[in-house]
Each structure stands twice: as C-alpha cells, then as structure tokens.
Amino acid sequence: MTVKRLETGPRMSQAVIHHGTVYLAGQVGEGVGVAEQTRDILAQIDSLLARTGSDKSRLLSAQIWLADISTFAEMNAVWEAWVDPDNTPARATVEAKLAAPKYLVEIMVVAAVAG
C-alpha cells in the first residue's frame, strides 16, 4: 500500500498517487477572465500529470467549480480545446464561491497512472 505524494505542503499535496490512480489538488490559475484562468489551470494539470507518469488522455474524473455559472460556455471552450476528444473524463460543473475573489474557476481531477 504505497502512497506517493508530489509538492507536499503543510495543508495539501498537489498530487497523490495510490494503486495506479493519481488525485490532484484543486487547481486555480492566474489571469484576467475565466478563459485565461482555465488555460493556466490546464497547463498546471498537464505539468502535474506529466510528473506522475500520466497525461490528459488518462483522465478519469473532473470536478469544475465556477465562481459564476454564466461563464460555463467560456470555460468549456478552453476545456474542449484542451482535452483529448477520444478520452474525455467523467465530469461535473457547479457554481461555488472559491477561496479568494480573484479566482473564477477551480478544477480538480483524478487520472490513471502506470502501476
């Protein structure tokens, strides 16, 4: 029962791997507007997945929180340009106020890794 962790801080780890599954922390991003923040978040997810031996074609599940659900289409445009269209994850998107007002979107994913 080995658990591996990446970027472990006193509050959370950015990635936790167990039994061939990696759990990423909810990612927020910098940028003006939902599209820019979503792009920043997805780049962070790419980077974290790469360091665990996974990638976006192995996504299992995603949760997306939008500070304002009226930005759903704007987020989706960036999301759909990013995902592997043949390997999209299960997903749910709801509105929620995030940890700081500057954050407009947060994304948390689970993915498959080798092992």
Add this chain to the structure above:
Amino acid sequence: MTVKRLETGPRMSQAVIHHGTVYLAGQVGEGVGVAEQTRDILAQIDSLLARTGSDKSRLLSAQIWLADISTFAEMNAVWEAWVDPDNTPARATVEAKLAAPKYLVEIMVVAAVAG
C-alpha cells in the same frame, strides 16, 4: 492500465472505468420538481451502471448538488426509495447553482465493477 469509456463526447464521457472502479459523469434530469428530476437521474445512473457491469448495490461514493438545499427532504425520499438499503454509498450533499436554471439536482457517483 486500461481505461474504458462510455458515451465519450468532446466535453466528457458519461462513464469511465479503471481498476475495477467506474466514475460516472454528474447526471441531471428532466422533470418538474426535484423528486421527478431525481427519479430521472437515478434511472440514468441505473442504465449507465448496467452497461459497465455494475449496479446500485455496488455504489462506493455519491455527491449530490441541489440548486435549493430546502429540497433536501424531497430528494432524499426518492434517493432512499432507490438505493439498496444494505449497500448505501458514502455521500455528501450541498447546495450549488447548476449549469442551467432548469436543473434542480445533479448527482455524480463512483461504483465498483468486476475486474
């Protein structure tokens, strides 16, 4: 590390199977009122689980979002009539605005499958 997907669209898959676990997308339903929408959602979940070789007695975890938390009891009545009482999942229910105003409830589950 095989990942299997059902109803894969450009945005999400409705079900993703990995390591004996199936992750369903958040399901929303049609109908007037929370009870009717919940029944519709649970029928969709039954159908998706059946196609993955799972069923509601193998639910591991569920997240439920209600557009109005005051409908908690109404949703629970339908939920409790549906679940296998000896095999209920871990669950959390919170209020959140959903992707469109017509949606009053969304449910996302994780279940065990053979393999």
Add this chain to the structure above:
Amino acid sequence: MTVKRLETGPRMSQAVIHHGTVYLAGQVGEGVGVAEQTRDILAQIDSLLARTGSDKSRLLSAQIWLADISTFAEMNAVWEAWVDPDNTPARATVEAKLAAPKYLVEIMVVAAVAG
C-alpha cells in the same frame, strides 16, 4: 470485487472500502464556530479511518465545503494542526450552503487502506 461498508444506514454509509481505498461520507460536526466544528469533524474522520485500518497519514484526497468562505483561515488553522505534514492529501475547498444552517463546514475524504 469485495465492497465493505461501515455504519450503513438507509441513506448512506459512513465508510465504504474497495480495492484498498476507503471513501468516507461527508462529515459535519457540532460546536460553536468553524474551528470547533472542524475539530469535531476531524475527530470523526480519525475514528472512521481507524475502524477501516487507515489513518490520517494515508489520506489521498479531501473536499471541504464552508458555509461562509470567509472562515477559510479559521478552518485551515485546525486542519493544519491535524494533518500529518509529511502526508497531506490533495484538497479542494469551496463555499456551499450545507444540509442545515447550523453546519458551517463539511469534509469528505478518500484514504488508502491495507489490502
């Protein structure tokens, strides 16, 4: 494909174990204020994990909902005093109205267990 459940009620189980992973139900707590409720919740999580053969050093992922996101720092102080700093989980925290107005915080975790 064995699934084990603890404290199974007609609505949910408090813990569900499958393939070396335990899924806990969202926990709420008693107490005046977020700090006190968070301490109560984390004690419940300790107890449930212990009964599944797991513990807080094996946390994989956590979701935290705050009824008022302005209590983020207050919750985090209790959280950071509790977690194993070398083994923190992936985590996301958002604001959401919970099942009853008296509940100020809810926490749902996934952890590794032997087997």
